Amino acid sequence: MEGLLVTRVSLERFKLLGCWGASEEFRTMASLKSAWATDDEHVIAGVYFIESEEVFTYILQVKDRSGRYGGFFLAAPLVTAREAEAALRSDLKIIETGEKPAPELEPAKGGVDLFQSGLVIDPNLKFLNLRDSQNSSATRAAIAEVARWYDDLDGNFVKDFQSSGIDGRVWELYLFAAFTEMGFTFDQSNSVPDFRLSRGGKKVFIEAVTANPSNGKQFDIAGPPPPPPDDFAGYIENDMPQKFGSPLRSKVKKKYWEASDVAGHPFVLAIADFHAPASMTWSQTALSFYLYGIGVELRKEHPNYKKAVEKKLGDHVVGAKVVPTNFFGQEEHRNVSAILFSNAGTLAKFNRMGVLAGFGDPRVQLRRIGGLYNYQPGAVDPVSFEINVEDPDYEEAWSDEIEIYHNPDALVPLEHELFPTATHFYMKEGELLWHGPERRVLYSFTQSIEVNRPGRAE
Structure with a gap:
């Protein structure tokens, strides 16, 4: 596993890539503290603080064929952000090695491809x-x-x-x-x-x-x-x-x-x-x-x-x-x-x-x-x-x-x-x-x- 790239990414990048599908309930109860990704960003992960319970958790998300990220693993409550980040990095490295690949999710319905060709003869x-x-x-x-x-x-x-x-x-x-x-x-x-x-x-x-x-x-x-x-x-x-x-x-x-x-x-x-x-x-x-x-x-x-x-x-x-x-x-x-x-x-x-x-x-x-x-x-x-x-x-x-x-x-x-x-x-x-x-x-x-x-x- 040495040398595999599991990197911290900015909160701004993570939000733009992976936060669109979060439920109202989760947005209300959880605040994003750190974000991570595999080298190719096929899998991304966020560490969250649940204020009402004073615990941390993390969610692993994988990109489907439509380009959307969907969650496939929610961690049990953890005591500190450091513990959550260590467990998260370990999970991502296992995925990177292929020891336990991320699941392939069915493409989500909806969404649009703004740059689809052949629709307009004289584009703006x-x-x-x-x-x-x-x-x-x-x-x-x-x-x-x-x-x-x-x-x-x-x-x-x-x-x-x-x-x-x-x-x-x-x-x-x-x-x-x-x-x-x-x-x-x-x-x-x-x-x-x-x-x-x-x-x-x-x-x-x-x-x-x-x-x-x-x-x-x-x-x-x-x-x-x-x-x-x-x-x-x-x-x-x-x-x-x-x-x-x-x-x-x-x-x-x-x-x-x-x-x-x-x-x-x-x-x-x-x-x-x-x-x-x-x-x-x-x-x-x-x-x-x-x-x-x-x-x-x-x-x-x-x-x-x-x-x-x-x-x-x-x-x-x-x-x-x-x-x-x-x-x-x-x-x-x-x-x-x-x-x-x-x-x-x-x-x-x-x-x-x-x-x-x-x-x-x-x-x-x-x-x-x-x-x-x-x-x-x-x-x-x-x-x-x-x-x-x-x-x-x-x-x-x-x-x-x-x-x-x-x-x-x-x-x-x-x-x-x-x-x-x-x-x-x-x-x-x-x-x-x-x-x-x-x-x-x-x-x-x-x-x-x-x-x-x-x-x-x-």
Whole structure:
């Protein structure tokens, strides 16, 4: 057995490879402490701490022919993490020698192959870049792992992903990853709404939707994104609320909440903005303007300082088109419990998560550049940050950027506790308040830098 490679792997890599099938009960009771794998990663293993019993255990998982990992051995409770790791390594070495091979599991049903060929004659530019670019290798690996566990209930997922529907399908995969991370159980008995979730015995139904470019336009993905519109304040107060409002109102007309199994439970619309290149990095303010009819006025308190003060908004007007403000205040929208939003349901998110898990071209460095919420009272400008994604201090979860806007007039309110890691916005005594993670990323860009080492043989 000497010289056999049984290696410790990062928790990020293990989670991306093998944590998608864990039950809600196991996620609630167990926390991952260390992760291991055979040299070829055919078998992976995780050591877990069961807090309620103050014991450790480990699970061995093997890859089936579909690429999914399934558990085949759960260890009896052990006293220390060291004891669990020693036993785990011994088991993996026995498997590596062939003395006791890992079982061959039947391929799990479901999952999609995003890169299946021959489905689309003229693929989308974003898809081609994802499929073919070396700089996209981490993104490609991460999104493929997530997709293995995503069930295509309507039968069109891969075709949409490779064509004009790529943004919407990436958004759905992101939501699936975030909801899995949060510990939700998925009911796959029906494709409508998109997500039929339960957690702690409570159900919530979510329909995904996106704000899209006009006329199905494809954007040039080369080079940096264009800047926001010149009349930014006017665009955020009028144009952008209309772009959010149109897809939201279209979904409301379908009355998902009238289905017998949805009725009486919270119903949520999950929206992302893809109407222009990188628009999701600057458009989110407009969503709260539209939902609550409350905007922001900048007042100059000092030659070098502006203060943001709330103001009531009127209708959102663009040319002859007029859209009433305060979506939540309209009677026909009382069946919508909340609106979920994230500006991170993008390929850049999968890129970062892939790199954190050790995937991708080792010569490509990722830097995340953006703005954090500024806690100074009345502050307008965010706190800037820039960090190497592989910096030891850098951490990121799928659900970090999720925001939930609660409908104060909802017939069936959504409990904040169902989404404990999200940022929640809500009305209280006529004031718009929020609570959430202390480190709140408002927007970010992900920069890929190809690093060439002089004098190194290729």
